[in-house]
Amino acid sequence: EPEVTQTPSHQVTQMGQEVILRCVPISNHLYFYWYRQILGQKVEFLVSFYNNEISEKSEIFDDQFSVERPDGSNFTLKIRSTKLEDSAMYFCASSVGTPQYFGPGTRLLVL
Amino acid sequence: AQSVTQPDIHITVSEGASLELRCNYSYGATPYLFWYVQSPGQGLQLLLKYFSGDTLVQGIKGFEAEFKRSQSSFNLRKPSVHWSDAAEYFCAVGPNNAGNMLTFGGGTRLMVKP
Numbered sequence: 216e217p218e219v220t221q222t223p224s225h226q227v228t229q230m231g232q233e234v235i236l237r238c239v240p241i242s243n244h245l246y247f248y249w250y251r252q253i254l255g256q257k258v259e260f261l262v263s264f265y266n267n268e269i270s271e272k273s274e275i276f277d278d279q280f281s282v283e284r285p286d287g288s289n290f291t292l293k294i295r296s297t298k299l300e301d302s303a304m305y306f307c308a309s310s311v312g313t314p315q316y317f318g319p320g321t322r323l324l325v326l
Numbered sequence: 327a328q329s330v331t332q333p334d335i336h337i338t339v340s341e342g343a344s345l346e347l348r349c350n351y352s353y354g355a356t357p358y359l360f361w362y363v364q365s366p367g368q369g370l371q372l373l374l375k376y377f378s379g380d381t382l383v384q385g386i387k388g389f390e391a392e393f394k395r396s397q398s399s400f401n402l403r404k405p406s407v408h409w410s411d412a413a414e415y416f417c418a419v420g421p422n423n424a425g426n427m428l429t430f431g432g433g434t435r436l437m438v439k440p
Contacts, residue, residue, distance in 0.1 A: 260427035319369035
């Protein structure tokens with residue numbers, strides 16, 4: 216069964232550094248998403264992406280965040296200058312329409 | 327604004343007992359409703375979804391959920407819990423079109439006693 220995959224599974228970075236989280240969506244899916252879950256809190260929507268552009272984004276998704284589909288298979292989330300409060304589990308998801316299928320997540324720790 | 331409430335943060339049941347996890351939602355239009363499960367170290371796996379039609383929906387692993395519009399609820403049930411069902415369960419609501427955000431509840435952590 217096709218799955219969404221994410222790399223790395225864990226990443227530790229220093230505050231102020233740039234990080235890129237990578238996702239490979241399910242191959243025939245058209246919509247791509249990023250969510251995050253801060254430890255002990257709800258899963259929160261960050262951004263959705265369709266047809267090579269952002270279709271919806273939340274208040275959390277400010278100028279330090281960007282998304283890209285650099286080739287036909289990868290979907291990336293870049294955090295330009297990480298802050299301590301960016302420490303969270305980041306989930307990628309993809310869909311044809313509805314529902315959304317989630318990857319296993321990348322746990323990001325900012326020190 | 328849409329919101330999802332899962333009133334029970336933790337639930338413990340004995341193996342073989344029945345289970346009901348509660349979910350209440352607030353949404354301005356006809357919602358799409360979902361239950362996801364997260365096992366330790368795993369991602370979010372879709373258990374079941376409700377779009378329209380029959381208000382009792384069946385999912386994977388023997389789970390079912392019932393949509394009650396009058397109560398704004400979408401409770402998850404299982405007649406007989408297995409030890410492998412221990413996980414965190416998330417209810418989510420979204421609009422009836424693709425590419426839009428899901429709003430998640432806070433989750434219910436299920437523990438299963440032998």
